[in-house]
Amino acid sequence: MNENSKRDEKLHVEAQKLRKLAEAGAAEAQWNLGLMYRHGQGLAEDEAEAVKWFRKAAEQGMVYAQYYLGRIYEDGPTEEDAVQAVKWFRKAAEQRHPVAQYHLGLACAEGRGVPKDKAEAVKWFRKAAEQGIGYAQCCLGVMYASGKGIQQNLVEAHAWLEIAAINGTEQARKRLAKLESEMDLMDRVAATKRARELFDQLKRR
DSSP: OOHHHHHHHHHHHHHHHHHHHHHTTOHHHHHHHHHHHHHTSSSOOOHHHHHHHHHHHHHTTOHHHHHHHHHHHHTSSSHHHHHHHHHHHHHHHTTTOHHHHHHHHHHHHHTSSSOOOHHHHHHHHHHHHTTTOHHHHHHHHHHHHHTSSSOOOHHHHHHHHHHHHHTTOHHHHHHHHHHHTTSOHHHHHHHHHHHHHHHHHHHHO
């Protein structure tokens, strides 16, 4: 038996152990069994089975499973998929999962699976941004710059875009360059000071 065969056999045995625990209601086992079906590790790849086990774990409150279900449904082609994505992103977001908060913000901003609500989008972008998610920091900066969902504030917009850029978000760098061309020197100085304040606040969280 070669190394790949040994590995596959080991994964198959592990999957059978997980199945027993999952069928007994263990959320962690349900989550891991779903992953094995999702990626075809130790079991034949099966999207429907993966979703089934993710759902069982998610219904028990497992935040990773809730977020993962949201991502699966987000990629679906129908409006019902979008509704389901929002449902599971919201459950994970309410448990402070930062990337779920970001995706929920996107859904609210774009009206996917939920009525469009820019103010609600700002709320979730902020929660994710305060947990260090660069894309959410960028989105929050854009919302401040445009005045959509929140009162326009170019200093605050610049500060969040600067932090997002520091975190490696390329889109933030592009937005920042455009925004700076629309601001006077005093506002740019104030924005840099505000960015330092925000950066220090985020480090203390």
